[in-house]
Amino acid sequence: MLNRYPLWKYLMLIVVIFIGLLYALPNIYGEDPAVQITGVRGVAASETTLVQVRDVLAKENIASKSIALENGAILARFRDTDVQLRAREALLAALGEKYVVALNLAAATPTWLTKISAEPMKLGLDLRGGVHFLMEVDMATALSKLQEQMVDSLRSELREKGLPYASIRKFENNGVEVRFRDQSTRDQANSYLAPRQRDWVFANLGNNSLKITMTDARLSEAREYAVQQNISILRKRVNQLGVAEPLVQRQGAERIVVELPGIQDTARAKEILGATATLEFRLVNTSVDPSAAASGRVPGDSEIKYTRDNQPVVLYKRVILTGDHITDSTSGPDEFGNPQVNISLDGAGGSMMSNFTKDNIGKPMATLFVEYKDSGVKDATGRSVLVKQEEVINIANIQSRLGNSFRITGIDNQAEAHQLSLLLRAGALIAPIQIVEERTIGPTLGQQNINQGLQACLWGLLTSILFMVIWYRKFGVIASTALVANLVLIVGVMSLLPGATLTMPGIAGIVLTLAVAVDANVLINERIKEELRNGRSVQQAIHEGYQGAFSSIIDANLTTLITAIILYAVGTGSIKGFAITTSIGVITSMFTAIVGTRAIVNLLYGGKRINKLSI
Incomplete structure (x- = not known):
């Protein structure tokens, strides 16, 4: 019989819409200002910590909506941001640096929904508020470090082989020039080094010099490593800030995008993310006369560094250990x-320190603090020029063989020690980074964007419904019902997808989808009207209308879906957000327009004697 659906199709439709509605519900409850407490260095918050948090808040007369311990983290909810900020200050002072106390926004979803993993959509930076950084890796410094490693390696290998050299100096294009006393020694060095260093290119320079450069493959590998390692370290630093749902991703060859939704302490974020502090441990050269050091006369294997009091210290150029090997630090x-x-x-760092200190007991070792700072000068391209600042913060005699753990002193105050330990714990950047673009979006502006997006959706929905009801009457009401169901399904699917984030372009995709979602019903309704004009019966016209329009609907939506998939594949950030919502909208609109409206039409008209349609 024409226009009849089996029971299972009605049940399937009801189940799909019910699930979509269920998972769309959390989005109407909003968010609570909250403070999130997590342990550092892999330590989880415990019941003891929970009791301590409650005691601190009670002592300060700070009322909370709820305090809960979940998955090793404590989440305390408050009624407004003023109470939230007071709570954070109190908890920071009480808990110290053993825990990260971060501002957060927690979904106010009822417990019965959270038990079925129903959560609201993740909101992007433009909707939730927060800070956006575009950072550029300083490749010149990264390659300069590699050049310094070449120099150290050359010194070690030539000494090991017993080949005397007059001087080693940096050369243009990240190369190194080694000058020998005669041509014969140079040729011996070339023959010895070339088979051992496959990433180096050797060329004779003059009668007794050797020019060594890195291969293009090695330079490319170094650039890639600098970007990837900096991304990894930035992610660790973001974790130190305690930000929920951050975004750290590569953009282009040398740039990194960092987005921190919901963060309110932007100055702190900028300070931690952009900091380039690290440590170098070097042996002090005690054989140099102080007066010679004061006048700058030092051996070629040493250099002068200064303490905070501007006192000169002669250090060997050889670095015993760098901050790259530090796995943990506390103050x-x-x-x-x-x-x-x-x-x-x-493990590697501990072995290096152990082997070195074993052979140098009684000798002084210096801790050199290295940092890159903005000089205030711009280069030809408009980028800030970074200057390297070095300061000897500690000199101590090696009393015994050191292993994987030791301590450094000579730091001015506890705040400075805490800051240094945090940076070292997160890791030293492989190369300095510059913040070339910074955008801050306040929570108020984010809420304004949400309100405007909701208004756009509402007006688009109402306009489409009004048009359909006026033009197609009863069939317009049926199409409008499918349109509302389509919106519910889009929100439900967006809430279900773990990696989906709603942004302003995403809202634009939803509005666009709603605006064109009625296309399928327009095609179906016009085809039904055409069949009625051709003298078909009502039942035949409905059947032919849906069947005849099906291929056109599939073709039109499939081309849109392919375009959205391509946008997602090649796009970044907001473009991906637009592509995701458009793709979901296309799929759900086809389902509601074809299956949903057909089910309602079959229920109303299927198997009945109808002489006239309200269309």
Whole structure:
């Protein structure tokens, strides 16, 4: 019989719409200002911490909506942002640096919905508020470090082989020039080094010099490594800030995008993310006369660095260990109450430190603090020029063989020690980064964007419904019902997808989808009217209308879907957001327009004697 659906199709339609409605519901409950407490260095918050948090808030007379311990983190909810900020200050002072106390926005979804994993859509930076950074990796510094490693490696290998050289200096294009006393020694060095260093290109320069450069493949590998490692370290630093749902991704060859939704302390974020502090441990050259050091006369294997009091210290150029091997660092007072930073090294770093200190007991070792700062000068391209600042913060005699753990002192105050330990814990950047673009979106502006987006959706929906009801009457009401169901399904699917984030372009995609979602019903309704004009019966006209329009609807929506998939594949950020919502909207609109409206039409008209349609 024409225009009849089996029971299972009606049940399927009801189940799909019910699930979509269920998972769309959390979006109407909004968010609570909250404080999130998580342990650092892999330590999880416990019941003891929970009791401590409750005691601190009670002592400060700060009322909370709820305090819960979930998955090793404590989440305390408050009624407004003023109470939230007071709570954070109180908890920071009480908990110290063992925990990260971060501002957050927590979904106010009822418990019965959270039990079925129903959560609101994740909102992007433009809707939730937060900060956007576009950072550029300083490749010149990264390659300069590689050049310094070449120099150290050459010195070690030539000494090991017993080949005397007059000087080693940096050369243009990230190369190194080694000058020998005679041509014969140079040729011996070339023959020895070339088979051992496949990433280097050797060329004779003059009668007794050797020019060494890195291959293009090695330079390309170094650039890629600098970007990837910086991304990894930035992610660790974002975790130190305690930001929920951050975005850290590559953009182009040398740039990194960092988006921190919901963050309110933007100055702190900029300070932590852009900091380039690291440590170098070097041996002090005690054989140099102080007067010679003051006048700048030092051996070729040494250089002068200065303490905070501007006192010169002669250090060997060879770096024993860098901050790259630091796996953990904490700050606190020593036995005399002075600030100190406790350092833990990885396996390789521990072995290097152990082997070096074993052979140098009784000798002084210096801790050199290295940082890159903005000089205030711009280069030809308009980018800030970074200057390297170095300061000897500690000199101590090696009393015994050191291993994976030791401490450094000589730091001015506890705040400085805490900042240094945080940066070292997150990792030292492989190369300095510059913030070339910064955008801050306040929570108020984010809410304004949401309100405007909702208004656009509402007016688009109402306009489409009004047109359909006036033009197609009862069939217009049926199409409008499918349109509302389509919106519910879009929101439900967006809430279900773990990686989907709603942005302003995403809202534009939803509005566009709603505006064109009635196309399928327009095609169906016009085809039904055409069949009625051709003398078909009502039942035949409905059947032919849906069947005849089906291929056109599929073709039109399939081309849109293909375009959206391409946009998602090649686009970034907001373009992906637009592509996701458009793709979901196309699929759900086809389902509601074809299956949904057909089910209602079959229910109303199927198997009945109808002489006239309200269309």
